[in-house]
Amino acid sequence: QVQLQESGPGLVKPSQTLSLTCTVSGGSISSGSYYWSWIRQPAGKGLEWIGRIYTSGSTNYNPSLKSRVTISVDTSKNQFSLKLSSVTAADTAVYYCARGRIAAAHFDYWGQGTLVTVSS
Amino acid sequence: QSALTQPASVSGSPGQSITISCTGTSSDVGSYNLVSWYQQHPGKAPKLMIYEGSKRPSGVSNRFSGSKSGNTASLTISGLQAEDEADYYCCSYAGSSFVVFGGGTKLTVL
Numbered sequence: 769q770v771q772l773q774e775s776g777p778g779l780v781k782p783s784q785t786l787s788l789t790c791t792v793s794g795g796s797i798s799s800g801s802y803y804w805s806w807i808r809q810p811a812g813k814g815l816e817w818i819g820r821i822y823t824s825g826s827t828n829y830n831p832s833l834k835s836r837v838t839i840s841v842d843t844s845k846n847q848f849s850l851k852l853s854s855v856t857a858a859d860t861a862v863y864y865c866a867r868g869r870i871a872a873a874h875f876d877y878w879g880q881g882t883l884v885t886v887s888s
Numbered sequence: 889q890s891a892l893t894q895p896a897s898v899s900g901s902p903g904q905s906i907t908i909s910c911t912g913t914s915s916d917v918g919s920y921n922l923v924s925w926y927q928q929h930p931g932k933a934p935k936l937m938i939y940e941g942s943k944r945p946s947g948v949s950n951r952f953s954g955s956k957s958g959n960t961a962s963l964t965i966s967g968l969q970a971e972d973e974a975d976y977y978c979c980s981y982a983g984s985s986f987v988v989f990g991g992g993t994k995l996t997v998l
Contacts, residue, residue, distance in 0.1 A: 805987075812889065814992040815926075815934065815977050820985075829956040864933060873981035874924035874939035881933050 770795040772865050772879035780859075780886050786852040790865030790879060797846045799824045805875060806839060806850045808861040816861075820868060821848055823846045855886045890977055892917065892990035899996040905966040908993045910978030911959060916988055918959035922981035925954055925963045928992075929974045937976075938963060965995070972996040 776788035790804070797804065805820040819829035821839045829837045833852070841848040852859060862883050866875035895968040897927040900906040908925065917923055921941045926934035941961065950990035951966045961980070965972055973979050 803893075807989075815979075815989040817979075817987040817989060820987075830986070872940060873920070873922040873979065873987050874936055875926075875934075875979075876936050876939075876945065878933040878935075 770867060770877045770878055772867065774863060774865050774879045774882040776882060778793070778883055778885060780855055780884060782856055782886055783854055783886050786850070786855050786884055786886070787861060788850045788863055788882065788884070790848050792846045797841065797848065798843045801870055802847045803870055804841065805866045805868050807866055807875070808863045809864070809881070810861040818850065859888050860884065860886045890988070892980060892988055894978060894990040894993045897994045897996065899998055900968045901998045902968050902970065904968050906968060906995065907992055908963045908976055908995070910961040910963070910990050912961070912988070913959055916980040916982040917956065917961050919983065920981045921956065923954065923956060923961040924979045926977045927974045928977065935975060943989065968997055970997050971978060
């Protein structure tokens with residue numbers, strides 16, 4: 769059973785960089801059939817796709833966040849990471865990592881989510 | 889990419905059937921058979937209920953079904969149960985390697 773777990777600071781100051789890591793267990797992140805995504809959800813609001821990374825290192829980002837987002841992968845640690853720069857209060861949200869299937873657009877396994885608050 | 893359009897809320901009584909719509913455009917829902925649906929209970933992560941328009945993952949009740957017509961996808965839940973009360977989100981491939989979610993629908997079981 770694949771499991772994903774987000775980790776990282778729960779509080780980030782405005783203008784700083786938000787950094788989160790997702791650790792994958794129960795399966796190899798290097799499987800050729802999947803990609804790895806970050807998705808966020810502000811309190812009381814809907815889901816927003818942030819971007820994804822393939823184990824080759826190739827990435828795709830939401831155009832609305834592209835200038836501030838970097839997603840990377842460390843296959844040796846079975847982890848992938850999110851960096852979001854120049855954060856504001858609008859970036860306060862629960863951040864989820866999720867596994868997506870290549871050639872499809874659905875997410876079959878999700879982390880439990882981690883709340884990141886942007887505040888001074 | 890704009891979010892897909894879902895009704896803010898739907899409701900139904902136990903045993904009844906309800907349908908949640910998800911309207912996109914010819915650039916996303918209308919062009920690809922890659923719509924998925926997620927159920928989210930309060931404080932929990934979303935759970936995949938339907939993928940590729942109408943397929944159910946193992947373990948998901950056959951009371952859940954998906955369909956599509958033109959630019960609109962639909963999720964139908966038959967034989968409503970109290971445990972179905974949750975938020976539901978649709979999601980579609982939007983071309984150019986992008987993914988877009990709907991705004992979410994709150995299902996209330998009366």
